Amino acid sequence: MPTPPSATARDEPVIRDRGDACPGALRLHAADDGYLARVRIPGGLLTGRQASVLALAADRFGDGHLELTSRGNVQLRGLAEGCGTGLAELLDGAGLLPAPGHERVRNIVATPLSGIGSSGRPHVTPWVGELDRLLCASTRATALSGRFLFAIDDGRGDVAALDPDVTLLGGPRGRALVRLGAAPGAVEVDAADVPRAALLAAEYFLDSADAAGTRAWRVSELPAEHALLEGEFALRLGSAGIAADVLPEVAWPYAPPPRPWGPGTGDRTALCVLPPLGRLTADQWRVLVDVAAGGEEGWEGGWADSGEGGGELRVTPWRSIVLPGASTVRRPVEGYARLVAAGLSVAPDGPWESVTACTGRPGCAKALSDVRADARAVVDAQGANGALGDDRAGRGAPVHWSGCERRCGHPRGTAWVDLVATPDGYRLDGRPVPSHELAQAVADARSQPRVSEDAVKK
Incomplete structure (x- = not known):
């Protein structure tokens, strides 16, 4: 089982001279294929009615497609200029814009299998709604960047591996851990206090960012002298009436993402x-x-x-x-x-398992290739010539196709195969690969991953 990359220390703090430009459902992004809207879906949780409204929005205002993001959100592309008011009214009517001033800070990922089956772990999805409610009621929270991330994990360690700024990890006996950034330790609180503790952790970050004066967007960007400390955080929790214990070292769990598992049994x-x-x-x-x-x-x-x-x-x-x-x-x-x-994978070991790509051409002006078309061509070639072998389809390390050096949307929390478009073709894990060898090279690299998120940061 792969282990998530460790956090790397920064030699110098990140100093920003502007706010982040993350798109939202109200702040649309001008792309080469039209405007883009990113609809935050806290915890990835959608009712049937909300999901139906997203499809209606894609048809009415966009290019008829919906894109899933690496934070469990949904993007609409190809939007026409001037559609913002109509789109906002449609989303608001479905409860997808509960607080317009907060819509870009509602970045919450959660264990998608929590409460399903008999895992023996706590059911943590109710924390999503309560944390979202607290965020939307907090004037202070509007100062968070659109990149600040909360992770609500039921204890298995799946979303905790996604480089969150605040991790909430469910535990036994009605207790839970709150982790600040990539700290080795955590603060332990009662499960009932978890959503409020998460908001207080975000406010602690904002106070530290203000004191640093560097306009940090994420916990990892704070300079060392303004780093978040578990002891200080526990004192803040105590002042708010939340009993907390400091755990200096925690054996953080890790679990891979869920995979399609087949039809199951029963109706x-x-x-x-x-x-x-x-x-x-x-x-x-x-x-x-x-x-x-x-x-x-x-x-x-x-x-x-x-x-x-x-x-x-x-x-x-x-x-x-x-x-x-x-x-x-x-x-x-x-x-x-x-x-x-409908062309959707619902069985294990399918050819598209763990294959991702950025937008690429024609939607992104910075992209050097149509990476989605290239990824499809390689998957088709592997299926046609058996490059993956009889029992390797869909297995191995994730592979991500990037149209430029920014590597938007790349996998997190695990080693991954790095394909980056260049003016002359592709680099695979840093080395040029001839186009006629690409399918086999990708198959080989998936069995021997060489790139992790740490490597990209350095």
Whole structure:
């Protein structure tokens, strides 16, 4: 099992002369293929009605596609100039914009399998809604950058490995850990106090960033003399009425991302669905919504207008979607077969497992290649010539295709195969690879990963 990269110490603090330019649902980003909106989905949790509204927005205002991000959010692309008001009204009506002034700071990832099955771990998804409510009610929280990240982990260590600024780790006996950045230790609190402790951790960061004067966006960017300290944080919690114990060293767990596992058993089961490259058409998205709520009244997709509820969807930070209670065989849905027919991976070891890419051309002006088309060509070539072998499809290290040196959306928390477009082709883990050797080279590199996030930072 791979282990997440360790944090690297910075020789000099990051000093910024501006605020971050992260797009949101209200602050649209001008891309080469039109405007882009990023809709924050705290914890990746969507009701059927909310998911239906996103598909409607993609068709009405965008290019008819939805993109999943590495923080479990949803992006709409190809938006026309002047659509912002209509888009905001549509999203607000579905509860996707609960606090316009806070919409870019609602960056919360959560263990997507929490509460599913009998893992013996605490069910932490209720913390998502409470933390989101506290964030949206806090005037101070509006000062957070759009890059500041909260992770709510049920104790297995999946989202805790994603380089969060504040980690909330569920534990036994109604206790939980709060970690600041990549600290080796943590502060332990009662589970009931976790959401409030997370907000106080964010406020502690903002106070330290203000004192440093460097306009840090993330905990890792604070200079050493203004670093967040567990002892100081515990005192702050105590002043707010939260009892806290300092743990100087913690054996942090790690778990790999969930993988598609097949149809399961029974009429209703949890499914993990993997869209190729994290991009779906609005029609594919509607299939997901239908399957999530299949067999229930209103399953045919009328929630956007009727206000009915529906099955839950959980967008993961690994660009997949978990359906906690999908209808797999019950008519009229027959969900598993419908997902397969829609071109979505729902079985293990598929060719698209752990293959990701940035936007690339034509959507990004900085990209040097159409990386999505190139990734599809390599996957097709590997399937045609057996480059992966009989039992290696979908296995091995993640591979990420980048259109430029920025490596937007690359995997976090594990070693990964690094493909970067250049004016003359691609570099794979730092070395040029001829185009005719690319498929085999990628297959070989996935079995022997050489690049981690640390390597990119250095």
